[in-house]
Amino acid sequence: MALDNTPKRVFKVVGTRPPRPDGIDKVTGRALYGADVSAPGMLTAHILRSPHAHAEIVSIDTSAAEALSGVKAVVTAKDFAPQDDDFLMDVLDNCMARDKVLYDGHAVVAVAATNSAIAKAALKLIKVTYKALPHVTDVDAAMTLDAPVVQEGRSLETVPEGMSQNVTSHCEFGHGDLDAGFQKADVVVERSFTTAATHQGYIEPHACLASMTADGKADLWCCTQGQYNVRDLCSAALGMEGSQLRVTASEIGGGFGGKTTVFIEPVALALSRKAGRPVKIVMSRDEVFRATGPTVSSSIDVKIGMTRDGRITAGEAHLRYSGGAFPCGTVDMGAQAAFAAYDLQAVRTLGYNALTNRPKEAAYRAPGAPQAIYAVESVVDELCQQLGLDPLEVRLKNAARKGTRSSYGPTFEDIGLVATLEAAKAHPHYSAPLAEGQGRGLSAGFWFNFGGNTCVTLNVNTDGTVGVTEGNPDIGGSRAAISQMAAEELGIPYDKIRTIIADTSALGHNDVTDGSRVTFSVGLATIKAAQDAIAKMCSRAAQIWGIDEEAVVWKDGAAEPAGPNAGKFPPMSLAEIAAVSFNTGGPIAGHHEFNADGAGVSFGVHLVDVEVDKETGATKVLRYTVFQDAGKAVHPSYVEGQMQGGAVQGIGWALNEEYIYGEDGRLQNPGFLDYRVPVASDLPPIETVILEIPNPGHPYGVRGVGETPIVPPLAALSNAVSRAIGTRMSSLPMSPPRILKALSKG
Amino acid sequence: MVAVTIWGSLRRFTDGKSPVDVDATNFKELLDRLSEEYPGLKPQIERGVSLALDGRIYREAWFTKIGPDSEVILMPYMAGG
Numbered sequence: 001m002a003l004d005n006t007p008k009r010v011f012k013v014v015g016t017r018p019p020r021p022d023g024i025d026k027v028t029g030r031a032l033y034g035a036d037v038s039a040p041g042m043l044t045a046h047i048l049r050s051p052h053a054h055a056e057i058v059s060i061d062t063s064a065a066e067a068l069s070g071v072k073a074v075v076t077a078k079d080f081a082p083q084d085d086d087f088l089m090d091v092l093d094n095c096m097a098r099d100k101v102l103y104d105g106h107a108v109v110a111v112a113a114t115n116s117a118i119a120k121a122a123l124k125l126i127k128v129t130y131k132a133l134p135h136v137t138d139v140d141a142a143m144t145l146d147a148p149v150v151q152e153g154r155s156l157e158t159v160p161e162g163m164s165q166n167v168t169s170h171c172e173f174g175h176g177d178l179d180a181g182f183q184k185a186d187v188v189v190e191r192s193f194t195t196a197a198t199h200q201g202y203i204e205p206h207a208c209l210a211s212m213t214a215d216g217k218a219d220l221w222c223c224t225q226g227q228y229n230v231r232d233l234c235s236a237a238l239g240m241e242g243s244q245l246r247v248t249a250s251e252i253g254g255g256f257g258g259k260t261t262v263f264i265e266p267v268a269l270a271l272s273r274k275a276g277r278p279v280k281i282v283m284s285r286d287e288v289f290r291a292t293g294p295t296v297s298s299s300i301d302v303k304i305g306m307t308r309d310g311r312i313t314a315g316e317a318h319l320r321y322s323g324g325a326f327p328c329g330t331v332d333m334g335a336q337a338a339f340a341a342y343d344l345q346a347v348r349t350l351g352y353n354a355l356t357n358r359p360k361e362a363a364y365r366a367p368g369a370p371q372a373i374y375a376v377e378s379v380v381d382e383l384c385q386q387l388g389l390d391p392l393e394v395r396l397k398n399a400a401r402k403g404t405r406s407s408y409g410p411t412f413e414d415i416g417l418v419a420t421l422e423a424a425k426a427h428p429h430y431s432a433p434l435a436e437g438q439g440r441g442l443s444a445g446f447w448f449n450f451g452g453n454t455c456v457t458l459n460v461n462t463d464g465t466v467g468v469t470e471g472n473p474d475i476g477g478s479r480a481a482i483s484q485m486a487a488e489e490l491g492i493p494y495d496k497i498r499t500i501i502a503d504t505s506a507l508g509h510n511d512v513t514d515g516s517r518v519t520f521s522v523g524l525a526t527i528k529a530a531q532d533a534i535a536k537m538c539s540r541a542a543q544i545w546g547i548d549e550e551a552v553v554w555k556d557g558a559a560e561p562a563g564p565n566a567g568k569f570p571p572m573s574l575a576e577i578a579a580v581s582f583n584t585g586g587p588i589a590g591h592h593e594f595n596a597d598g599a600g601v602s603f604g605v606h607l608v609d610v611e612v613d614k615e616t617g618a619t620k621v622l623r624y625t626v627f628q629d630a631g632k633a634v635h636p637s638y639v640e641g642q643m644q645g646g647a648v649q650g651i652g653w654a655l656n657e658e659y660i661y662g663e664d665g666r667l668q669n670p671g672f673l674d675y676r677v678p679v680a681s682d683l684p685p686i687e688t689v690i691l692e693i694p695n696p697g698h699p700y701g702v703r704g705v706g707e708t709p710i711v712p713p714l715a716a717l718s719n720a721v722s723r724a725i726g727t728r729m730s731s732l733p734m735s736p737p738r739i740l741k742a743l744s745k746g
Numbered sequence: 747m748v749a750v751t752i753w754g755s756l757r758r759f760t761d762g763k764s765p766v767d768v769d770a771t772n773f774k775e776l777l778d779r780l781s782e783e784y785p786g787l788k789p790q791i792e793r794g795v796s797l798a799l800d801g802r803i804y805r806e807a808w809f810t811k812i813g814p815d816s817e818v819i820l821m822p823y824m825a826g827g
Contacts, residue, residue, distance in 0.1 A: 410819050516826060597807055
């Protein structure tokens, strides 16, 4: 998409806070989530999962299960079409193990029966013979040459020779002379960090209903961040043509990146094909933890040099990520994002991904960036402590700005980092006094933001209302934001517009709801679709007035003659033009499809105060403030919600959340009792400060806001805790036992 | 000719050179020329790459025009959450 340099305008609807269109349905329980859809004759399915971290599947005997009364279909990996494409094959192998089970919880067999109890009973009758294999769950251990090999032959050509077969990819970014940079430094700090794998923690488990008929047509209802992606993956897995599979996205109870792929959907379709009846699968929480996407676990070394006055002279990071048992490119993003907040003459990042016997990684808000930036921002904070410098002033001194050559290559356009740092510096939080035993932490954060393939239709109804049809599930308020942008462009009230999410047969392809792309991309397509409809309405008015189309302009929701020479006609409103549309050429609609670019990168700064109980190791978050550049906040309440939600998830990641594996390679805490996400009583109010530095790639200046807020909390919390206890923390989560251990070492 | 900056781990496929000069006026020509002149880059290009043009990142846009003085950076294909 070409850069849109439309001048900034005075907004009437954008920037206001209208009621959310899904609000009543959600608070009254009427909203339909993935598990809420049923069909006549529906079967219920359950999945048998591996009890081993790593094992060869010697044999599977399903005969007894199939003989059980009420069992209607059983499927294994043999029921899916083999794929030539490695990416598709990995997705499918993760849905159903083929020759080996690669992690505890890996799916092996699925059974559909007339009710849940029969399906569960049938699972107990299945005999799977395994040959257990050695396993590895730690990323550093997996990279050693004597580590068990999770999958053979998966290393890309980028991996240096002589490394473990578990290393699947390698990347390197940066510029400048590192040695010369470090020589200019007065102080150099080197430190190693680890971060645990964490789960996206969405409240709604994965759920779907599949119905395939004897003629090969199928419908699938599911909770997902991208129905088109589900259609493409499932139709490939089932060997179907895409047009024969219609996917409808339900309301979604959280995704955060974890619902950008498939786990149970191809399985339900395969069972339905075999049984000839609709099949429903709803994952348990145990299954969600064991078999759906956590984020990567990481091990990171960082070295940074700084002069006495706070100038960073060089920065280097070595990142080792594991995306579980399948190749994963998330380390590429971490390696690019690590030093993005800084204007550096010498910087280098090296990244490696290693296979481990863990579930296949799925994206989690700003995938790869929180871990890398946690490590870098921790070392910057330590340097500030050693040199007695103000951490905010040091960040301002080194901040990337327009014209900076970024650490990952491109030169930045207009960015909002300095504005967010200045806002933090001026905020009362930064100068508020701290009591004994309390600590204040600060971190900057960054995310790229994307655009992507997008398709929108805008229908002008004869009663003067408007329907917008878009193809991205609403995971953060996009229906409201899209309606606002349509209202703004058309010049009609917000409540005259209703935005709905199309199924895959009703609208052209839309990329997954990810990359903080929807308000930017779908909003821009909506604006263009509205302009398309406006052009048609101006044409209809010109016909009615008997003047040239070029002599009509659109202003405040109505067509007007462009000037005195165009004739004297009173304005015709959208409603008036729509009312006679059948007489002037038929229905009026606007449409736009494109591959949106120009999303504009995003920066944020977080401030946090904590108090650590040195007897128990528990950390209490006392005060938290988020500063973020939103470009233009279309619906500020939703933007604040994104900022607060990201901060809360980051607090959980920093303080408690982690995948804990036993010696046997099995996950020890697959439930919210033992995998502890923050609850309301753990948290102070999260204050938000929205900055608006317009994105030059969007006519309203919009930037994505959904991912950046999860990036800074990890380092902000670690810096606060480290300052509170007087010991530098270098491993996440900073759970009470880890803090007590750090305190005991002094 | 367009100067294309290659990220570090791919430079062993460009004889250590970065930037490399290629004769291209849009992204498709640029990727085709890179694959022809540096065959070691072809697997990565086929798996997917992004391109940054004058500071703006493009994931798929074959016919985006490139000026002779444009800053062009080859980047991994981006994914988000």
